[in-house]
Amino acid sequence: MPAATGRGGRVTISDVAARAGVDKAIVSRVVNDKAVSIRPETRERVLLAIRELGYRRNMAARSLRTASTGAVGLFIPDFANPVYAEIITGAETAALARGYVLMVGSSAGAGHRTKDYLEALGEGRVDGLLLAGGPISPAEQQTLDAQGVPWLLVNRRGRSTTRHVVLDDDRAAQVAVGHLLDLGHRRIAHVAGPAGADTARRRREGYRKALRAAGIEPEASLVAAADYTPAGGFEAASALLASGRPPTALFVANVASAIGVLTAVRERGLSVPDDISVVAVHDLPLAEHLVPALTTVRMPLRSLGARATELLLETDPRRPVAEVVRDPIDLVIRRSTARPPRRRR
Amino acid sequence: MPAATGRGGRVTISDVAARAGVDKAIVSRVVNDKAVSIRPETRERVLLAIRELGYRRNMAARSLRTASTGAVGLFIPDFANPVYAEIITGAETAALARGYVLMVGSSAGAGHRTKDYLEALGEGRVDGLLLAGGPISPAEQQTLDAQGVPWLLVNRRGRSTTRHVVLDDDRAAQVAVGHLLDLGHRRIAHVAGPAGADTARRRREGYRKALRAAGIEPEASLVAAADYTPAGGFEAASALLASGRPPTALFVANVASAIGVLTAVRERGLSVPDDISVVAVHDLPLAEHLVPALTTVRMPLRSLGARATELLLETDPRRPVAEVVRDPIDLVIRRSTARPPRRRR
DNA sequence: CTGAAAGCGCTTACAG
DNA sequence: CTGAAAGCGCTTACAG
Numbered sequence: 216m217p218a219a220t221g222r223g224g225r226v227t228i229s230d231v232a233a234r235a236g237v238d239k240a241i242v243s244r245v246v247n248d249k250a251v252s253i254r255p256e257t258r259e260r261v262l263l264a265i266r267e268l269g270y271r272r273n274m275a276a277r278s279l280r281t282a283s284t285g286a287v288g289l290f291i292p293d294f295a296n297p298v299y300a301e302i303i304t305g306a307e308t309a310a311l312a313r314g315y316v317l318m319v320g321s322s323a324g325a326g327h328r329t330k331d332y333l334e335a336l337g338e339g340r341v342d343g344l345l346l347a348g349g350p351i352s353p354a355e356q357q358t359l360d361a362q363g364v365p366w367l368l369v370n371r372r373g374r375s376t377t378r379h380v381v382l383d384d385d386r387a388a389q390v391a392v393g394h395l396l397d398l399g400h401r402r403i404a405h406v407a408g409p410a411g412a413d414t415a416r417r418r419r420e421g422y423r424k425a426l427r428a429a430g431i432e433p434e435a436s437l438v439a440a441a442d443y444t445p446a447g448g449f450e451a452a453s454a455l456l457a458s459g460r461p462p463t464a465l466f467v468a469n470v471a472s473a474i475g476v477l478t479a480v481r482e483r484g485l486s487v488p489d490d491i492s493v494v495a496v497h498d499l500p501l502a503e504h505l506v507p508a509l510t511t512v513r514m515p516l517r518s519l520g521a522r523a524t525e526l527l528l529e530t531d532p533r534r535p536v537a538e539v540v541r542d543p544i545d546l547v548i549r550r551s552t553a554r555p556p557r558r559r560r
Numbered sequence: 561m562p563a564a565t566g567r568g569g570r571v572t573i574s575d576v577a578a579r580a581g582v583d584k585a586i587v588s589r590v591v592n593d594k595a596v597s598i599r600p601e602t603r604e605r606v607l608l609a610i611r612e613l614g615y616r617r618n619m620a621a622r623s624l625r626t627a628s629t630g631a632v633g634l635f636i637p638d639f640a641n642p643v644y645a646e647i648i649t650g651a652e653t654a655a656l657a658r659g660y661v662l663m664v665g666s667s668a669g670a671g672h673r674t675k676d677y678l679e680a681l682g683e684g685r686v687d688g689l690l691l692a693g694g695p696i697s698p699a700e701q702q703t704l705d706a707q708g709v710p711w712l713l714v715n716r717r718g719r720s721t722t723r724h725v726v727l728d729d730d731r732a733a734q735v736a737v738g739h740l741l742d743l744g745h746r747r748i749a750h751v752a753g754p755a756g757a758d759t760a761r762r763r764r765e766g767y768r769k770a771l772r773a774a775g776i777e778p779e780a781s782l783v784a785a786a787d788y789t790p791a792g793g794f795e796a797a798s799a800l801l802a803s804g805r806p807p808t809a810l811f812v813a814n815v816a817s818a819i820g821v822l823t824a825v826r827e828r829g830l831s832v833p834d835d836i837s838v839v840a841v842h843d844l845p846l847a848e849h850l851v852p853a854l855t856t857v858r859m860p861l862r863s864l865g866a867r868a869t870e871l872l873l874e875t876d877p878r879r880p881v882a883e884v885v886r887d888p889i890d891l892v893i894r895r896s897t898a899r900p901p902r903r904r905r
Numbered sequence: 906c907t908g909a910a911a912g913c914g915c916t917t918a919c920a921g
Numbered sequence: 922c923t924g925a926a927a928g929c930g931c932t933t934a935c936a937g
Contacts, residue, residue: 225627225708227914238924243916254922269706274684275623276914279929282570284620286685294645294664295845303639304668316680318663319639323649335661339619340631340685361614363570445849474849481851500640504790504819506826506851572930583908588932599906621930624913 234264288341293323305520337362343527365532369523371413377535388421395464404437404462406451448472452479463555464492488553507550515542579609633686638668650865682707688872710877714868716758722880733766740809749782749807751796793817797824808900809837833898852895860887
């Protein structure tokens with residue numbers, strides 16, 4: 216691109232050194248604020264020259280020399296899912312606090328070229344890569360390893376790998392289902408996440424545990440898998456409500472699907488919460504503006520992003536990591552849950 | 561971080577050259593697929609060596625030599641705003657198609673350190689920067705210029721600068737208001753965007769134009785500024801509805817605020833669309849799942865992201881750019897708009 | 906068609 | 922406290 220040309224006249228460390236009448240090693244030390252002692256007077260001269268010339272250090276040269284970039288990558292499946300917004304914000308704050316920049320990419324725009332994208336990131340653009348949510352194939356994982364890029368799975372566990380940070384999805388599900396049980400529900404269905412999703416697996420697990428703890432044997436017919444999208448939730452809920460013995464409550468694995476669930480209930484001429492109670496995982500800003508305002512389980516998504524960044528940057532990339540962020544999981548009771556209806560429909 | 565050490569044993573172009581029994585210049589030419597002719601036999605040998613050794617080129621070295629990075633940056637105010645998800649996806653696709661990677665950052669996690677963040681990006685991490693939406697201060701702009709980083713404003717116009725791509729927000733507003741006028745509304749209020757936002761300004765402009773074209777003089781009391789958030793929409797709509805002569809229709813500048821607008825109407829005991837019609841800008845997936853399903857104006861957000869990337873990469877960064885993406889703007893009629901109520905409230 | 910050499914802009918032991 | 926030199930891994934005119 217034409218831009219490259221424009222940078223030809225760039226100010227380098229040598230220009231600064233010449234102007235300040237010192238060696239460029241001195242300039243480097245001043246710029247990097249090394250512990251090495253430099254005469255205050257000399258430092259001032261260098262600083263002045265830097266200001267006068269508008270010097271900026273060149274990351275490429277620095278990276279080449281130090282074999283590090285000062286950047287952390289975060290790869291997510293889709294920017295449209297607001298859950299990631301929270302994770303990103305947490306990671307961004309943590310990265311900046313440690314003097315790194317965070318660079319986010321997704322496979323949404325990359326399509327089937329995710330591997331190429333990861334490869335490009337691995338060519339030394341980042342010092343490490345956080346892989347959130349989406350499916351990473353073994354081939355992709357190998358690519359990263361071959362490139363020597365440290366990585367860490369975020370919000371999902373790997374098949375054969377043990378480098379991940381997750382939330383306590385199991386407990387979140389138990390909190391949600393526990394709330395429904397407390398209200399007196401016994402026939403509780405689950406709009407689960409997609410079959411492949413690790414978060415979905417753990418939430419389903421928690422759902423079953425909570426039921427069993429209350430002496431209720433989980434029924435397979437009361438679980439319907441759905442994408443983490445409104446459309447997915449709509450279909451799954453429609454199917455569950457059309458069954459012979461419909462549930463009185465739905466535990467939904469994700470806010471996005473809950474949006475579709477509410478529509479499905481309404482379209483069947485039923486009311487939330489009078490006929491059906493609904494509770495979902497993740498307390499996004501949106502939840503309180505749905506109709507009715509949605510009861511949710513708040514998960515520490517920002518902490519997850521922050522902790523992941525921390526672990527990526529501060530642990531040996533060759534050692535296993537399997538951490539569950541234990542920050543509080545809160546039940547946020549709004550209008551979508553109530554006692555079950557008296558008479559059987 | 562420990563990772564850097566691990567990369568010490570990295571395979572370089574010299575290793576490949578030695579293995580293939582050629583000069584490293586040859587390896588470079590093969591890797592970069594230069595038009596230079598190389599004997600097929602030699603090429604094969606090099607390719608084999610690359611595979612055997614698992615060679616990956618080092619971007620830092622390449623960047624230093626060529627003064628370009630193969631990366632484009634996109635800076636947005638907040639990942640939580642789904643409007644940006646569409647822009648990002650468009651930009652990502654366009655960047656990848658041109659052999660670049662897109663790296664997204666936001667000021668949400670950066671807080672007041674946006675300038676530091678931009679500076680870090682400008683240290684030669686990207687070949688150009690797309691600045692979407694958020695406020696970029698003159699100081700920040702100067703920083704980028706001083707660093708010689710080409711930039712382009714996306715979805716907003718700058719104060720003194722003319723390097724931007726925007727959508728036709730003016731026309732979007734006219735489409736929305738025109739729809740309300742066609743339905744017979746005469747008293748149409750506007751839940752506008754935040755005072756500083758350029759998109760807000762242009763939508764307000766379109767709103768006024770549409771009214772005037774219908775022979776209606778716009779009233780300042782019928783316009784209320786709001787953040788592009790549910791909470792902002794809630795407050796603005798509440799104020800508008802509390803006035804002595806309330807409107808029969810609301811043109812809302814943004815889907816996020818429309819969510820709050822619907823809540824506000826409901827809390828006043830009014831019904832959408834029987835008492836109040838609501839139409840909003842941006843047709844996000846969410847819109848059809850609101851209650852009632854929201855009538856919207858669909859804007860070509862992906863095209864905007866794609867076109868911005870194209871312009872950034874393919875035009876001279878020292879020349880002005882002021883483009884309006886002219887892709888179709890569509891009215892998507894759902895359940896939130898209807899004819900005005902017969903009798904005056 | 907291939908090779909040898911210079912040099913991109915830094916950082917960092919090492920020597921003074 | 923400061924300086925001179927080597928070298929990180931590439932690409933690219935230039936020469937053969």
